[in-house]
Amino acid sequence: MGLYVEALIRADADDLWDRTQRPAQHRRWDLRFTDITYLPCAPGEPQRFRYATRVLPFLTVAGVGVAAGERHRPDGTRTSALRFSSGHPLSLIEEGRGYWRYVPTDDGVRFLTGYDYRPRWGRWGRPADRLVLRPLMGWATAWSFDRLRLWCERGIPPERSLRYALGESAARLLAVVAIAKTVPAAGPFAAALAVLLPPSPVTPAARRCLRRPPAGRAGTAPPALLATLPAAAAAATGTATATATATTVPEPS
Structure with missing residues (x-):
């Protein structure tokens, strides 16, 4: 898989499963999604869903998917x-x-993900993905995993941890501007320090997560379950027959 992120989360496994597998919970902490909605499916079939990401205030990009879980x-x-x-x-x-x-x-629970995708736009999409989107997706995944960890371990709701992150970023930026105006020569040093200083313990940070699987560690390869899933677009429109035998991801209560 092209992207890998891992976090150690000291939480109950059932609680972690619930907060990651139920759309109403998942979209609260995952920066990559604005909305996730389950679609109807027959008993025993993989779960079909739609997702959306707000790229700009006036632009939302949507897609479809199919998922199955082994609890x-x-x-x-x-x-x-x-x-x-x-x-x-x-x-x-x-x-x-x-x-x-x-x-x-x-x-605790080692919560990890591996995923990859094919970019659009042909020869123009590949460099755009390599230079911009893929690094951004890796960072957003890791930041979101740490946001989830703070929710599970410290009871900090994702909405509050986002406010903490925005507030801390604003404070660092204002400090850099103030120093640069007072002592211009110290501006670059202040900017570097603002980036390198560790974040507050209550602020999500991508740097707290592993971004590569540790050498020799088992359990990081794609599961066999992945090969049983039908193509996402076909499954979402009901034109393909699912072959997965695993239980579907539970519906939100």
């Missing part, structure tokens, strides 16, 4: 897999696939 595995881990696609002409992501793993440890 109870013999080794004690949990897994969910998904395939997704977008037909929106302004979406740089044409289609992709990915997975989440929940690995219990003595210190």
Whole structure:
């Protein structure tokens, strides 16, 4: 998988599953999505869904997907897999696939993801993806995972942690501007310091997450469940027959 993010979250596995698998909870902490809505599906079939991301105040890019989860595995881990696609002409992501793993440890749950996608726009899309979108997606995923960790471990609602992040960023920017106006020569040093200083313990930070799988660690490869899912666009319109035998992701209560 092209992108990898891992966070250790000291929380109950059932609570973590609920906050990541139910759309009403998921969209609260994941910076990559503005809305996630489940679509009707027959019992035993993978869960179909629609997603949307507000790129600008006046522009929302939407797509469709299909997902399935294994909540109870013999080794004690949990897994969910998904395939997704977008037909929106302004979406740089044409289609992709990915997975989440929940690995219990003595210190908490290792929550990790691996995913990749095919960019749109041909030869123009590839450099735009490599230079802009892919780094941004990796950062947004890691930042969101730490936001989820703060919610699970410290009870800080995602909406509040976003306010903390915006407030801290504004404070750092104002400090840099004030120093640069007072002592112009110190401006570059102040800017570098504002970037390098560790964030507050209550502010989400992508730097707290692993961005590459540790060497030799098991459980980071795509699960077999991923290969059983039909193409996202076909599944979302009901034109493909699902072959997955895993349980579907639970409907929100």
